[in-house]
Amino acid sequence: SVFAGPNHLVIFHMNDTHAHVWGTEDGGGFARAATLINQAREEVAKEGGAVLFLHAGDVNTGIPESDQLDAVPDFLALHYMGLDAMVLGNHEFDKPFEVLEKQYEVAQFPFLGANFVDEKHGGPIFEPYIIKDYGDFSVGIIGLVTEQTKVLEPIYLGENTIVDAEETLKKYLPIVQEKADVVIVLGHLGYYADGRRPYLPVEFTTSDELAENISGVDIIIDGHTHTLLETPVVINNVIVAQAGDNAENIGRIDLWIDDGRIVDWRGEVIPLTSDIPEDPFIKMFTDAFYQLGSEALNEVVEETKVYLDGEHARSDETNLSNLITDSMIWKTGADVALMNGGGIRASIEAGDITYRDILTVLPFGNTLYILELTGKDIMDVLNYAAKIPDGQGAKLHVAGLTAEIKGGKATNVKINGEPIDLNRTYKVVTNNYMASGGDGYTMLAGKPGYDTYFRDADALREYIAHLGTIEDYTSQERLIELDQ
Template structure:
């Protein structure tokens, strides 16, 4: 018997010596923005679930493991999700076995109580080491987690973009976002003591190829983090909606991001031996239509879709007057509806001036109850509010172009926060919030992302400093109407007074 036990111990020792490295598969998504549901062309959480479950079965046979991560911005993008505070998204991710997510800036689109509700629904960690409470100090949610896989362990540190302080400041309250790199350097030694592999789950944005936003706040990008900080193995990133078809390596750090809108899922395979990554490979997998949808995830998310569709009929306000969005009218004159839309853009963003193209207004709203469906009919394009930093001279360039636009064109300009007289194809007597325009002053100007990119001929705006809030224009109008409650009347007074009509 003793001889048998001795042989058995010897065999176990030999097997342990010659055993291969441990296999860990990491799946990752980011910036899904309400796109729980796929289409006939592909995409969606149910197809992602199929790939994750298949990998779990395959890897389990060899004694490996699967880690599933989300790099933030679950919220905001699809009405059926938005109406339900992204509960379908978080429940689906829960049942898909998500291990953790980092907080994205759009997790702060709604009051903090909504985020707390989402946390309760999700039942997985919300990571944000640099999302802290200013009064009591320390992170609001978990700064990091440790996943123990027996032969090795993985530490995951969450980071939130500092841009949130400019992009979504309304609901931060007594909380704030502090420097991501400094925070990482504070937590990294702690996590390194506990884990063999260190992952930063970040919603920072990747800008190694350019396109860095010009914002009035200092912020960190994932490529900068990889360049500047030692001791991190992998950065799973979001925020810039970048599709890195294969991960890039910066300063020996693997950096990955998987596009947006649940159109793809990233996969990184690690082979870990004696606590070290000895090999890896990575890719982004398009969620094509030929991937079958997981029946359970599809079944209950479809039920939520029906609920969300019903929510589109929810009454958000009442108008006692007809709100005029007729094509011929908004392409020739200012109307009460165009003024309402522009005013709501300022209300939502706190800008000095709002610019709206008449071609973006597609319908009127009859007197009576206003539903979200009505609002989506008025603003159907899914455009987002884009905030620009423009000098007074820049604004004059916009107005002088607008002064040349004949009636009937979609570029017809509607404004808020600004008045001007148009004569002889030029803007004169321009005032911003009642004061004469200062050509050297920089103003905060909100428009939609289409116009900001130079659409409808506003090419002078393309490339100007600014940022996309990712607030949908329809949601801005909905919230403004809800804020007003009952619209007894609304002004259609001209703000751009045409002293001679351009025909």
């Protein structure tokens, strides 16, 4: 290098942006992030350094205008922002695999996932790692996907699966160390050092445990838990960073590298405050996409006089959870409806209800799935649900059925007012997510049934239109918890 002293590498990282490509007047958004990245590119160019921009997964799902357009605005913006690579987040599997392939074509940057493999042959589906060669030094980036995806988003994995992240890293690490001076794990794994581990029937690798157990990795850039680490945490000499969510912040790590070794570093998370100007090009074309996504969503479906509560759907039965499960029965004529509280993603304020509001509550594009279950099968579902602690996405909501929950068991179960018959077959409606074993409802996977291919959000929209103005929707308890 013509420049004296160590080389400067600036790493920018975002994670869990969840369709939040557009900022608001209060800040956030990709156009503000682009401004900071471009500024840094100009600065380091003068001193002979480089900028690396990474996304730690979950680009998809969260804002209806983007969801309607399969997150094409997000991937295109990241492309023009010069993203070097992303790792696949679990929400990249919210839609069929063809959608991910389309996103890959739009993005034209690597979708890393060393442990996202073909079930039969074990080979990676996308790139396991990349090497960035900056002349004076090189950086290797290995992508690791959370094993939780197998439980959280099982529907569209198909013939592909997620294998053990730590074991996979052990396999690739020597190869990458051979080729690169600095080794980065780009993980959508989750940081659980603060103790909040979800209750899930799958073994999974976390970023903090990975740092603890593995040597040879310099930095773990993480996502999935939406954790805002204002400065990176150092665990076992590994720098672990995560930058919140929803494009409200961008992480920045500055490295100084001499003779292939990191000799100094500093890290921070920069809030994308409103005083940061929006990059005009990114803003211009993403705004045009917003218009496009927006038109269909503004249609007013009905009016509600009351607040429809989605906020507490992981701990309580609410008027909105009852409305949703009732819409499922209304649409399909099933005896019983089953819905996971974690699938209810927002509340609806009193006032006009637009299609946008409904898609914000039910953003996954899930379809209604009919299952033939015996009374005994239904008891298995209820007894699993009875053991789920409050606050988990797996919290069960029902219609057509009442039961008492005590000591982790369901008793006094009635279907349409009649005591459950263990040998009878009932028609049960759920979403395709739960039907394929999502949220640990593995007892449902493989049961006889069929997909109606009818969107849950559309069933809710039609049901609300059918009800007319919602004066009140009293939440009448169906799964009555006797423990409290």
